[in-house]
Each structure stands twice: as structure tokens, then as C-alpha cells.
Amino acid sequence: MTHKIIRPALGLAAGLLLAASVQAADFINVLTGGTSGVYYPMGVALGQIYSKALPTAKVSVQATKASAENLNLLQAGRGEIAFTLGDSLSDAWKGDEEAGFKTPLKKLRGVAAIYPNYIQIVAAADSGIKSLADLKGKRIAVGAPKSGTELNSRAIFKAAGMSYKDFSKVEYLPFGESVELMKNRQLDATLISAGLGVAALRDLATAVKIAIVPVPADVIARIGDPAYTAAVIPAKTYEGQGAEVATATIQNFLVSHEGVSADTVYTMTKSIFENLDLLYSAHAAAKAISKDGAPKNMPLPLHSGAEKYYREAGLLK
Numbered sequence: 358m359t360h361k362i363i364r365p366a367l368g369l370a371a372g373l374l375l376a377a378s379v380q381a382a383d384f385i386n387v388l389t390g391g392t393s394g395v396y397y398p399m400g401v402a403l404g405q406i407y408s409k410a411l412p413t414a415k416v417s418v419q420a421t422k423a424s425a426e427n428l429n430l431l432q433a434g435r436g437e438i439a440f441t442l443g444d445s446l447s448d449a450w451k452g453d454e455e456a457g458f459k460t461p462l463k464k465l466r467g468v469a470a471i472y473p474n475y476i477q478i479v480a481a482a483d484s485g486i487k488s489l490a491d492l493k494g495k496r497i498a499v500g501a502p503k504s505g506t507e508l509n510s511r512a513i514f515k516a517a518g519m520s521y522k523d524f525s526k527v528e529y530l531p532f533g534e535s536v537e538l539m540k541n542r543q544l545d546a547t548l549i550s551a552g553l554g555v556a557a558l559r560d561l562a563t564a565v566k567i568a569i570v571p572v573p574a575d576v577i578a579r580i581g582d583p584a585y586t587a588a589v590i591p592a593k594t595y596e597g598q599g600a601e602v603a604t605a606t607i608q609n610f611l612v613s614h615e616g617v618s619a620d621t622v623y624t625m626t627k628s629i630f631e632n633l634d635l636l637y638s639a640h641a642a643a644k645a646i647s648k649d650g651a652p653k654n655m656p657l658p659l660h661s662g663a664e665k666y667y668r669e670a671g672l673l674k
Contacts, residue, residue, distance in 0.1 A: 554643025622662025
């Protein structure tokens with residue numbers, strides 16, 4: 358629900374002039390993820406951008422359980438823009454109950470494709486885990502319940518011919534908590550779906566020696582979802598990582614909903630690409646954001662405000 362600030366009566370003519378000139382929503386709530394992931398620091402940077410671009414709006418940044426929660430909050434009008442993984446977004450638009458969406462979330466509208474998440478399965482180096490098969494019988498964290506990371510975990514392990522029953526212990530935890538348990542030797546591995554260089558894994562790699570488990574291309578192909586593509590985690594992304602590691606990526610998106618005005622979303626979209634340096638300084642993953650690629654491969658309709666910006670920029674005909 359959009360909340361309106363009550364203003365004194367200005368007279369009919371003045372009121373109409375004011376209504377025509379105001380481009381900002383009264384509130385802009387940026388829905389992110391856990392504070393130890395990539396969405397949160399990037400969301401804080403977005404909040405700073407929007408505070409300047411939309412000076413009449415009260416801008417807030419909310420830490421959440423990420424993709425699925427963000428999309429349900431948007432559908433309920435409890436946020437104006439949110440980060441999400443592409444497969445979660447597709448599930449939300451279709452209404453996949455198993456993924457956490459009881460009905461299709463048809464109020465959602467796309468704003469921009471941003472950067473890819475990398476599936477990063479990290480084990481303690483002395484655990485003997487070097488492959489997906491080696492994870493059987495081990496203790497693992499798979500992400501917060503029904504988060505984008507947890508949905509990615511299900512997809513990866515199913516394609517590898519495994520299920521959660523193959524592990525001796527499964528923890529449903531956000532990044533920071535899973536890393537703390539690994540430091541304390543209470544877990545053998547964690548699956549984190551995030552941009553490269555995510556803070557939680559940088560922290561873990563400085564505390565204990567790690568091994569990154571590859572996700573082979575044939576496993577990615579068996580997922581059967583075009584949102585998943587093969588990629589590599591470059592060598593030296595984390596301390597002690599001597600070689601590149603094959604894995605899967607999933608595109609991230611920024612999403613709004615139809616209740617946010619076209620003028621507001623136009624300004625929000627435009628300001629992203631006029632302030633990419635601020636996003637770069639928030640997290641290195643933002644360097645993968647491209648204006649040319651932003652309106653592409655959306656699993657749902659673009660918001661009319663975002664569409665207006667991309668047409669002006671010559672990116673849509």
C-alpha cells in the first residue's frame with residue numbers, strides 16, 4: 358500500500374499544479390537481503406542514490422530474507438523496489454507454490470537486469486570434500502528457508518541426483534550464520550548464491566582454509582532452466598583459492614510493482630545508470646551491471662516507467 362503524506366489544502370488550481378509536478382513517491386522502501394550478502398550493501402547505495410534523485414521521498418532500506426520474501430512484499434505493496442534472483446522471479450510470476458508463491462504475483466513489474474549470482478559451494482579444506490558427490494553424509498547450510506539461495510540449492514542438488522536426505526545435517530541459514538558455524542566446525546560446507554567476493558565468504562576464507570566445490574556443466578544442463586548458465590569463479594577470488602572453479606550463475610533483477618508511479622520508476626531507473634560508480638563502490642559485483650543488458654531477458658513485463666527510460670536511451674524500439 359502506498360502511504361500519502363497529508364498536506365494542507367492549497368486550492369484546486371495549485372493542487373493540480375503540485376500533483377502534476379511531483380514525480381516522487383512519498384515513501385521508497387528498498388528491499389534487499391541479509392546484511393552479510395551483496396543485496397544489502399548495494400541496496401544501501403541505491404537508497405543514497407534515490408534520496409538525491411527523489412528528494413521529496415522518504416527512502417528506507419530493509420534487510421530481508423531476499424528473493425521470495427522481497428517479491429511477496431512487493432506484491433503486497435510493502436516496498437517500491439527489490440532485488441531478486443531470476444529463477445525466483447519467474448516462479449513468482451507463474452505462481453509456483455513450492456517456491457513460496459501461492460498465487461501468481463501479477464502486480465510485479467521489471468526494472469533492470471543487474472549482475473549474476475554465482476553458485477558458491479564452499480567446504481572446509483580439511484573436510485575431504487572436492488565434488489558434489491563428496492557432500493553426501495556431510496553437514497551443510499543451504500540458505501534461509503525459501504530464499505533464492507535455498508531454491509538454487511534444491512535445483513543444483515536435484516540435477517546432481519541428490520536431495521537433502523543425502524546429508525547428515527541440513528541448516529537453513531543466511532550467509533553470515535552459516536559461515537560462523539563453519540568457523541566453529543559445526544558445518545562442513547555451505548552453499549551461497551551471491552555476487553563474487555561476497556563478504557561472508559571473504560570472511561570465512563581469512564579464518565579457515567577453504568575448498569570451492571565445482572558445479573559441472575552437465576549438472577547445470579540437467580536443471581532445465583535457462584536462468585542457469587555455466588561460468589567460472591576466477592582464481593584468487595577468495596584467499597587461498599589458487600585456480601578457477603566451474604559453477605553456475607543466475608541473473609539478478611531489480612523489480613517494482615504496478616502501484617508505483619511511472620514517473621517514480623522512470624527516475625529510479627535513470628538514476629541507477631547515472632550513478633553506477635556509487636554501486637561499484639558498494640560492491641565489486643556491481644561492475645557486471647550493463648545499461649545495454651538491463652532491459653533484456655525479463656521473465657515478466659517491464660514497468661512502464663523503466664520502459665520509458667530504456668526507449669529514451671535507445672535500448673528499446
